[in-house]
Amino acid sequence: MNKAYKYRIYPNKTQEQQLARTFGCCRFVYNQILALQETNHKNNIKHMSKFDMNNYCNHVLKAEYPFLKEVDKFAVTNAIYFLETGYQRFFQKQGGYPKFKNKHRSRKSYTTNFTNNNIEVLEHEIKLPKLGKVKAVIHRVAPSGYHLKSATVSQERDGSFYCSVLYEYEAVIMPVAVKEIIGLDYKSDGLYVSSDEKVCGSPKYSRKAAKKLAKAQRRLKHMQMHSSNYNKQQQKVARIHRHISNQRKDFLHKKSTEIANLYDLVCVENLNMKSMSNKGFGNGKATLDNGYGMLLNMLDYKLADRGRQLIRVGKWYASSQICSCCGEVNKMTLSDRKYQCSCGNRMDRDLNAAINIKNEGYRLYREIVA
Ligand SMILES: [Zn+2]
Incomplete structure (x- = not known):
């Protein structure tokens, strides 16, 4: 079974820049490959498997765009695998056709895999590949016997960062006599x-907050799009x-x-x-x-x-x-x-x-x- 623990993280300026680069590279590769698959489809070339896509990224894209080599390689591979998951959902009629990712609208996140202790949850920090130790609030830890699998780093619309650490564990099933x-x-x-x-x-307070939210959203509607006040208000809405x-x-x-x-x-x-x-x-x-x-x-x-x-x-x-x-x-x-x-x-x-x-x-x- 899997279980994830999500932590708020506080990257420093350098780490924040590296995170922005990684989000950007994942989005870039995702969009490049989506465009390639579309062109292939128009030319009657068969849909590439996720391994072919990954090979294409490693041999063609990384040669053409060397900046892709500066970020976590697992993050890039996972972005490709997510695209393939999107395609599979589309093929099985469980979802729409994969969409291009937009710098402003799309969710900023990437997933990296655990190997050779490259990810570690420490007392007040989380160690992540290419970032080193990132300050974090560790409000709970996984029990011993849980095996770290991957970590997903994300940035919310209000600018805050999170790291969700995924563990795998074996559920101990002790049959309980059913009484209650x-x-x-x-x-x-x-x-x-x-x-x-x-x-x-x-919960009632959710209604109360909903009122506050409606008010903040109304105010946002009257503001000039992408002005600094608009952006500030947008962050406020995201916070609520x-x-x-x-x-x-x-x-x-x-x-x-x-x-x-x-x-x-x-x-x-x-x-x-x-x-x-x-x-x-x-x-x-x-x-x-x-x-x-x-x-x-x-x-x-x-x-x-x-x-x-x-x-x-x-x-x-x-x-x-x-x-x-x-x-x-x-x-x-x-x-x-x-x-x-x-x-x-x-x-x-x-x-x-x-x-x-x-x-x-x-x-x-x-x-x-x-
Ligand atoms: Zn009756």
Whole structure:
């Protein structure tokens, strides 16, 4: 299994220049090869494999543009591999055609690989190839037994730098006797309703910050594009964005840790979050805001770390229609907030769904272990 630790880093001036050069070279090579593949395609020449692309870069591009040799060679190779991943996604109809990277709009980042201790997380620094030791805030470290695989350095829109260090580890699966089970039903105007009648809303402060963000964005709209005030305001907007997303992540980390510590089996509905936020399922903004998908990802690895399990109940399972008491199916419309059944069961619609998800999840779990 893989796990990443993301650290804020504070490069000095020289390191910052080297980082800018590396971002630039990765973008340059990516664009050069994308252009070459397009020309080849027009001339009916077969799509180059990622190894051919890398060879072309090493023998042709690096000879023609010697500055490419001054940056981390793994970063350049990985930029080529990312392009190929983009192509593969496109070929398999999972994504759009790879786009050219723009100096101003594209994300500034590169990934480098671990070899011969070239990357090291130290007490207050991270050692990176071509940069040496970069000042960093090390808020947590990987446990022993984790193997460093790669590091991704990025610069956010507000100018701050981060280094995400990826580790590989072997999950120790200790089968836990399943005693505590919970079902979670996704709530479009909050986070979830659980089968033990707890309602979890999305963090309120995010709304507060959203107001601040809207104000800052309005101000930005009235400014002259690319003027110095505009750039300053743009950084301010980016800072508020980052603040909001950090607050949200903290909240989700707390919630997911709490659940992972309490329950052996967590049952959830397998929802397609992306299509839900796009297709006006309830309130699109609330869907994006509450990060339910993020919560599930966190639960997934936190439960796995503890030898526990997350069970996803199929989309086809009619959790909101089935009576959690007698099993009868009653047609419900989205506006019915109370679930009512002829057996006498009357309860909150989301709670009824959460109990059904819990029961179905447990059934699936017994099928798996049987
Ligand atoms: Zn019933």
